Amino acid sequence: MMTNTTNGDLLLKNINAQAPFPISFADLEKAVAEKIDAGPYGYVRSGAGGEQTLRNNRAAFEKYSIIPRFLNNVANIDTTIELFGKTYPTPLLFAPVGMNKMAHEDGELAVVRAANHLEIPYIQSTVSSYALEDVAQAAPNATKWFQLYWSTNEEIAYSMVARAEAAGFEAIVLTVDTVMLGWREEDVRNQFSPLKLGYARGNYVNDPVFMASLPDNSFESYVQGVLQNVFHPTLNWENVRELKRHTKLPILLKGILHPEDAQLAVDNGIDGIIVSNHGGRQLDGVIGSLDALPAIVEVVDGQVPVILDSGVYRGMDALKALALGADAVAIGRPFVYGLALDGQQGVEKVMTNLYDELKVSIALAGATSVKDLRNVTLVKNNGVDDI
Numbered sequence: 320m321m322t323n324t325t326n327g328d329l330l331l332k333n334i335n336a337q338a339p340f341p342i343s344f345a346d347l348e349k350a351v352a353e354k355i356d357a358g359p360y361g362y363v364r365s366g367a368g369g370e371q372t373l374r375n376n377r378a379a380f381e382k383y384s385i386i387p388r389f390l391n392n393v394a395n396i397d398t399t400i401e402l403f404g405k406t407y408p409t410p411l412l413f414a415p416v417g418m419n420k421m422a423h424e425d426g427e428l429a430v431v432r433a434a435n436h437l438e439i440p441y442i443q444s445t446v447s448s449y450a451l452e453d454v455a456q457a458a459p460n461a462t463k464w465f466q467l468y469w470s471t472n473e474e475i476a477y478s479m480v481a482r483a484e485a486a487g488f489e490a491i492v493l494t495v496d497t498v499m500l501g502w503r504e505e506d507v508r509n510q511f512s513p514l515k516l517g518y519a520r521g522n523y524v525n526d527p528v529f530m531a532s533l534p535d536n537s538f539e540s541y542v543q544g545v546l547q548n549v550f551h552p553t554l555n556w557e558n559v560r561e562l563k564r565h566t567k568l569p570i571l572l573k574g575i576l577h578p579e580d581a582q583l584a585v586d587n588g589i590d591g592i593i594v595s596n597h598g599g600r601q602l603d604g605v606i607g608s609l610d611a612l613p614a615i616v617e618v619v620d621g622q623v624p625v626i627l628d629s630g631v632y633r634g635m636d637a638l639k640a641l642a643l644g645a646d647a648v649a650i651g652r653p654f655v656y657g658l659a660l661d662g663q664q665g666v667e668k669v670m671t672n673l674y675d676e677l678k679v680s681i682a683l684a685g686a687t688s689v690k691d692l693r694n695v696t697l698v699k700n701n702g703v704d705d706i
């Protein structure tokens with residue numbers, strides 16, 4: 320459970336007699352590299368191609384600095400946000416991350432329990448290790464959204480959406496940047512494909528339409544079926560409009576980077592946008608996600624929520640994204656590392672530290688709420704370029 324009061328010493332609870340838990344993203348990454356095999360570690364860590372997009376994500380955050388204000392009584396910080404009519408105590412979300420059993424046996428079940436405990440919305444991936452029904456049962460009260468990878472056989476996509484709706488999921492997140500797999504060289508080096516190893520089984524083997532499409536019930540047929548369906552190069556705006564006709568739930572598009580696509584999303588009645596480059600895992604050489612944000616915030620102009628992910632590794636990163644107009648930020652790799660290190664506890668630890676640093680940062684910037692952050696003075700390249 321999260322609270323919004325600051326007692327001024329949020330950091331010091333990390334300095335105690337217990338075994339230390341990695342405090343920064345770099346420390347987390349190092350600890351996970353030592354703990355899990357090179358294949359899964361490389362899969363989570365790496366970006367596509369020469370990893371320019373991965374670097375751009377971090378460089379985008381590093382470019383921005385803030386000029387804080389003082390003497391503003393920052394004893395009470397309001398970090399609540401509202402999304403689709405519900406209020407949440409933090410502006411954080413769990414980004415959809417597939418195949419969590421690679422990191423920990425409890426996989427998505429551990430993450431959704433952490434999400435429930437922290438009251439942070441949880442976005443479950445299509446390619447999760449556990450079925451969405453099992454995830455729903457593990458945390459019936461958590462806010463859960465379902466991330467959809469369109470399916471070459473669209474009836475499978477509609478079937479998964481209907482199952483998600485029936486299981487109490489509250490929104491559909493259609494990922495638009497993964498019509499085929501990014502060029503991920505680290506996985507070739509490690510000769511590692513979690514899809515081929517069956518880590519993405521959860522939602523597929525429990526889907527009657529998918530199972531009926533297979534020639535038989537063998538593992539090989541299942542893997543081939545997933546590979547044939549999960550990449551879907553024909554995806555287009557007509558599919559989006561058709562999806563809208565198939566569900567009453569709000570639909571968000573994840574992976575939007577161009578303001579004209581954001582405009583088209585709004586024109587097509589989409590309910591939310593996730594500005595993301597998939598954590599640098601899809602097209603290499605892409606604009607840092609934070610650099611794409613301001614132009615999208617401008618065209619969307621408050622009509623629908625804009626969420627940002629890719630490279631949010633600490634509270635101060637979240638602050639910068641919120642100050643540039645994001646309504647919330649989603650976290651990917653950091654929580655996966657927490658999961659790998661210590662299951663549900665590890666996820667909670669990582670997200671709590673991120674949140675605590677955000678609270679400290681809001682206060683030290685001289686703001687008192689997430690909305691207030693829009694008034695914080697941000698400069699680019701240490702003030703050489705004004706924003």
Ligand SMILES: Cc1cc2nc3c(=O)[nH]c(=O)nc-3n(C[C@H](O)[C@H](O)[C@H](O)COP(=O)(O)O)c2cc1C
Nearest residue numbers: 363414415416417444494597598628629630651652
């Ligand atoms: C191991 C891994 C698996 C992912 N699986 C999915 C997925 O199944 N669906 C999806 O839309 N995005 C997926 N993503 C992308 C995340 O949702 C998110 O965009 C990205 O991780 C954000 O960047 P960050 O890791 O720098 O926070 C995955 C990311 C990672 C690291």
